[in-house]
Amino acid sequence: MGKITGFMEFQRQEESYLPPATRLKNYAEFVIPLTNEQAKVQGARCMDCGIPFCNNGCPVNNIIPDWNDLVYRGNYREALDTLHSTNNFPEFTGRICPAPCEAACTLGISEDPVGIKSIEHKIIDEGWEHGWVIPQPAAKQTGKKVAVVGSGPAGLAAAQQLARAGHAVTVFEKSDRIGGLLRYGIPDFKMEKSHIDRRVQQMEAEGVVFRTSVLIGKDFPANVNNMAKETIFPEDLQKDFDAVVLAGGSESPRDLPVPGRELKGVHFAMDFLPQQNRVNAGDKLKDQIKATGKHVVVIGGGDTGSDCVGTSNRHGAASVTQFELMPMPPEQENKPLVWPYWPTKLRTSSSHEEGCERDWAVATKRLEGKGGKVEKLIACRVEWKDGKMAEVPNSEFEMKADLVFLAMGFVSPVATILDAFAVDKDARGNAKASTDGEGCYKTSAAKVFAAGDMRRGQSLVVWAIREGRQCARAVDEFLMGSSELPR
């Protein structure tokens, strides 16, 4: 423990942001990381709890008290090794994780929690800056071949772990670039894509082969992005590889079955967001959905919706409104009741701060327009009783809408992909595989494993990394009889 009285002496210090007027001018990251002195003070706030709830609250079980102490002492090199021992990609989580560790921090019961995420961000930035993040190729090869389907955080974590265990890993990705939702979902202003490119280079040097624009499967639905130029059938993959990891995400979007859904100007969020990522990467698009000068309504109050808000504001939308079906949560959680779990409370993202009207307990009844183009949204207020929703009488209202983004989450992975592999599904349509005990992460299909959103349903980057790592160990055990990869 760094400074025994640190938690009594020092206040939490947040990472600061560039002002909205500056950051709205472009798509660059705008978070200003802690200085070394600030990080030292933040590390000193950690109480090095006998039972560190932060460690349990973190899905990858980051060894947080240890690196807090190391940062306090200025030993970034060792802090980086400790961080990497549980997390392949801390530069992703240090930027975009909602930080369940901080919700679990013991100091948070009575004070502001330790700024764990900002310290993680600082450690990995130092690591890259000093050239400490280098390829770690396996000392010897096993001669086994593993195919990873999908290059999101789950697929990347699985691939890196398996390559480091000496297996010959090929990652297949139907998009033209690697990264999954990190690349083509999460906007650049939350995480610039150079962070993915650096990791891809590191993994290539460790022996991972990346094949983009390749779809593994047979049929694919039209409402999910697919840039593939080549298709490989599952049976061919199973023939050519000793094991297959399905890490294809949860890509089937939840639709809004109301009259007017078919009008022009009504889009899934994932039609809109990837386009801007592609334009930022230098692609020339013929028909980009542009919010410039338009009245935008975003339906869905989560992360995806918030990313539509931030992107619309950067386009220069005339107005941005976000509706959520659920009631407005309390501004502060009841800490003694919910700690150390993730609390339901009002969350205001940096995108909301940039300009957005938000409204809760609102249901869309229909969309109306002229000449086949959406012009307004008709909604009503709803109330929730005993988990059931009811329309508030006479509460109907209308809202001008030139663009409507549907950001109501994802129902499940693409069923045709799981069906093509003859993988059993759970009740929610995810690939069925347990996470504990013998045969964990293994699906019902021979030598086929599943991890990330494809197995657990739509979730978080940090959970995808955890599953990718754990799945890699399961695959290694399956191929070799035992594994030294961490659990």
Ligand SMILES: Cc1cc2nc3c(=O)[nH]c(=O)nc-3n(C[C@H](O)[C@H](O)[C@H](O)COP(=O)(O)OP(=O)(O)OC[C@H]3O[C@@H](n4cnc5c(N)ncnc54)[C@H](O)[C@@H]3O)c2cc1C
């Ligand atoms: C807009 C948006 C914003 C988000 N923001 C955050 C955030 O701020 N913080 C956070 O923690 N989480 C966030 N999430 C959630 C997070 O991105 C996901 O939980 C995470 O990326 C899941 O990782 P994954 O590897 O399981 O799948 P994905 O990232 O979805 O990657 C799956 C990849 O598999 C590919 N694929 C699928 N099927 C095939 C096939 N048959 N053949 C070849 N390739 C295939 C897909 O093209 C995709 O690239 C966000 C999600 C969205 C949609």
Ligand code: SF4
């Ligand atoms: S719970 Fe908070 S105070 Fe305790 S060890 Fe973890 S970060 Fe430090």
